[in-house]
């Protein structure tokens with residue numbers, strides 16, 4: 573599913589930045605910005621008249637499930653705040669300051685969550701007619717939208733419905749995207765901030781903390797890869813025997829995730845029914861950073877060593893990705909082909925041998941933060 577975001581000349585939202593931020597949070601939905609050179613008509617919006625006029629001007633190629641969201645400050649003639657015609661949704665932010673002091677960007681993001689939730693709990697199945705500050709309210713009207721953006725949640729009634737009627741796999745993926753967006757939105761909104769402007773104090777603090785940790789990472793030169801930047805996916809390749817090391821590392825990477833710097837992937841995220849090898853392969857090939865958790869078990873595993881490491885080294889060779897080896901336990905890692913690449917912790921001292929293991933994991937998190945920020 574794709575959302576193409578455009579605005580007319582009545583608003584000046586930071587759409588390119590907004591689409592980038594949304595893309596870094598979502599996996600099942602894609603966002604694109606469409607630059608429009610279009611003067612808003614000097615009259616109220618009327619569906620389908622205005623929609624048809626716009627559709628004549630914009631002709632992007634749309635799939636069945638794609639939408640164009642056109643954002644305007646002009647009022648609807650029926651006082652609605654949005655209507656849809658042939659996959660074009662015109663959203664009017666007319667009167668927005670009467671409902672909330674929060675920026676329209678936050679409202680747009682919240683509206684998108686509302687549209688996405690329609691795939692999880694269909695609009696007509698939402699059981700409450702009252703406005704509860706629930707994300708499912710917003711499509712009906714803007715009452716309590718302020719409260720809703722700050723809470724960024726599903727009301728208990730909707731949560732209960734989800735438990736009773738679990739969504740299918742595709743909807744589940746959409747729901748998890750909605751939760752990601754709502755998390756950032758409510759964090760920003762509850763601090764009176766724009767969805768686009770974390771760094772908020774909490775994140776700044778987290779960043780400062782990260783900066784202040786002494787750097788045990790090696791001074792190995794790291795080449796810059798164009799594919800690495802904010803939102804890069806980090807693939808974790810590990811032997812299942814080393815699962816608890818992987819979980820600990822994920823905990824340490826979660827701070828970078830909260831800062832929007834990376835997303836992570838490991839094979840425990842494969843959903844029931846998905847083709848194991850295909851999903852692994854797909855994620856291995858789209859990740860900008862591949863971390864290999866090295867132990868004798870890793871080296872002994874045909875899958876880790878034969879497939880994942882091979883792909884990691886090939887992609888590193890082509891400058892498509894950075895392969896990082898994290899030595900977990902004593903083994904003959906220095907005789908392996910990855911030994912010439914970035915090896916952590918410093919001097920290949922195995923994580924297992926650290927008295928303070930957090931120090932070892934932090935050096936890995938720091939190295940990744942550096943890779944991301946160096947671009």
Ligand SMILES: [Zn+2]
Nearest residue numbers: 706708727730
């Ligand atoms: Zn609800």
